Ligand SMILES: Nc1ncnc2c1ncn2[C@@H]1O[C@H](COP(=O)(O)OP(=O)(O)O)[C@@H](O)[C@H]1O
């Protein structure tokens with residue numbers, strides 16, 4: 001085991017040492033996430049650049065949260081991305097959208113701040129004050145970006161006690177509430193039922209005056225798991241290539257003529273490939289969660305599912321590597337299988353559009369099992385709900401690795417040609 | 418002394434092609450044994466079998482008493498290997514490489530750092546140890562390549578053309594190192610296609626060509642096989658018709674063989690001193706524009722010429 005770790009550790013060190021590999025390694029998942037966001041915008045419009053998205057804001061709230069939201073859009077971090085304008089009434093703002101001067105208009109209505117804070121308090125009886133986002137259908141992707149920012153803002157308010165504390169402190173400092181009111185307010189806050197809160201807060205989307213259900217958003221959420229898994233397949237077959245590169249550079253042979261068992265070398269390299277595949281998908285999942293507020297569900301479940309899916313994919317990667325002689329052969333085969341499995345696993349099309357026999361065939365890919373797992377988790381499932389999926393992926397990985405190891409001894413290790 | 422290595426009828430076939438053909442030899446403990454032969458002779462294939470990297474098609478070998486086909490781990494613990502190709506991780510430093518290879522040979526902790534330090538001193542690269550291999554010159558890479566094979570102080574070291582294509586200083590350093598290690602008791606199997614290296618280093622030499630071990634013995638034993646023969650090398654103008662010149666020389670008494678080379682011919686024969694005059698006459702008549710003539714005492718090169726009819730280099 002010591003040598004297995006030694007070999008894996010060496011492989012990871014080699015990745016870290018190679019600046020190009022490292023950039024690709026860290027950046028690829030990030031870019032892929034952005035790509036996914038672009039895809040989820042539906043390719044419907046000709047929008048190309050992701051900068052200076054014109055947004056017109058009408059802030060009639062003029063209180064803390066409303067101002068804070070405006071500040072978010074005006075902040076330096078979003079300087080490049082968003083070009084906010086202010087309009088003092090919402091009709092004017094809407095007109096700007098209709099005239100194509102802005103892609104969307106955001107109304108922060110009067111009473112927004114207090115509505116957010118005193119949900120169960122004095123204002124409970126009143127209608128919940130909602131943000132309103134008005135846009136026409138041409139710029140869905142850009143609007144998606146704006147929505148993501150708003151959703152992130154709201155979800156931070158909802159979930160983070162500390163941000164509530166900040167708001168409360170500010171309210172106190174501004175003399176809007178007294179200290180003595182705080183316990184009452186926080187009690188109200190903590191007693192929210194989360195789902196109730198979700199249904200009450202949030203905001204209204206108005207597309208050309210037709211309302212859209214704000215919870216039925218995310219193509220990103222639909223497509224991200226499949227793409228993440230497809231990415232994993234590429235990545236893992238790419239890792240297999242390092243085996244053949246080591247052979248070409250004769251370091252594999254040198255490993256083999258040390259007093260180390262062949263299986264230790266195979267396991268060591270497999271572990272290295274596993275870790276890098278795992279890390280990359282994790283980066284992707286985290287980026288999409290942080291950047292686009294994508295909800296992957298139960299984190300423990302997500303991490304274990306990534307690990308086991310990586311294991312299944314690793315089996316395929318090693319099998320490919322053991323079949324072929326040159327790095328480029330493995331790469332092209334890896335690309336082909338990655339695409340095929342990606343398609344079968346729903347990376348491009350919903351799998352419901354595929355014929356039944358293809359859906360059955362798709363069971364040999366880690367992608368389909370994996371995306372099903374992610375769907376379960378995103379839908380609120382827990383680790384226990386993944387039982388069959390984890391088992392299937394585990395068996396797949398183990399079976400393929402055993403076959404690959406046998407082929408390895410024969411193809412990669414014995415034959416120097 | 419008992420043999421540290423005993424190769425018995427080793428054969429390696431790649432498909433129909435026989436790369437190593439029934440090779441048998443022994444290396445005694447404390448000996449430097451060279452396999453001398455041109456490119457493609459089967460030296461690397463032989464070493465690959467002895468180091469268990471390739472399975473012999475038939476035959477076996479005992480190293481330190483262990484069979485290469487049945488007890489590979491014991492064999493691998495007994496030998497060190499300096500592969501023909503520099504086999505190091507370019508992106509790691511020399512120190513990291515040596516630590517990695519040392520650990521693969523089960524060295525740890527104090528012992529490991531001690532040995533790494535020693536071999537770095539031995540190859541004279543202590544001050545470059547923290548640089549990545551990719552910043553090294555060819556000669557320096559070769560030295561690290563050697564060092565990596567020495568860390569675990571093997572009883573028997575395989576060196577596969579360790580001086581191929583490097584600068585004279587690095588080469589000199591490596592040859593001296595080989596002798597030094599041998600003096601400290603290490604047995605060495607050295608392969609080369611340079612006659613001079615085999616001559617300088619070896620206690621015994623095996624001459625290998627087309628996969629066959631065609632002769633084996635000490636240098637004296639080998640040169641005696643050539644008998645009284647000297648070799649006479651005639652360098653001519655590159656545009657001369659060497660075939661005609663060679664034909665004109667073949668029927669001189671005492672000339673036993675004429676070999677055409679790149680820029681001249683080499684003759685094997687007896688009484689070189691007496692036949693020089695007729696050789697020059699005939700060659701000139703045949704149109705040779707002679708640039709130089711050299712009489713060479715019997716050496717490994719002559720032996721190779723005699724046995725194969727070809728020159729070692731090229
Ligand atoms: N894996 C292989 N497949 C086919 N032929 C090989 C293989 N390895 C070596 N050979 C052939 O075997 C012969 C001996 O090669 P090698 O042992 O490398 O020679 P040397 O080391 O003496 O230069 C060469 O003709 C070479 O082309």
Ligand SMILES: [Mg+2]
Pocket residue numbers: 460461462501577578
């Ligand atoms: Mg060779």
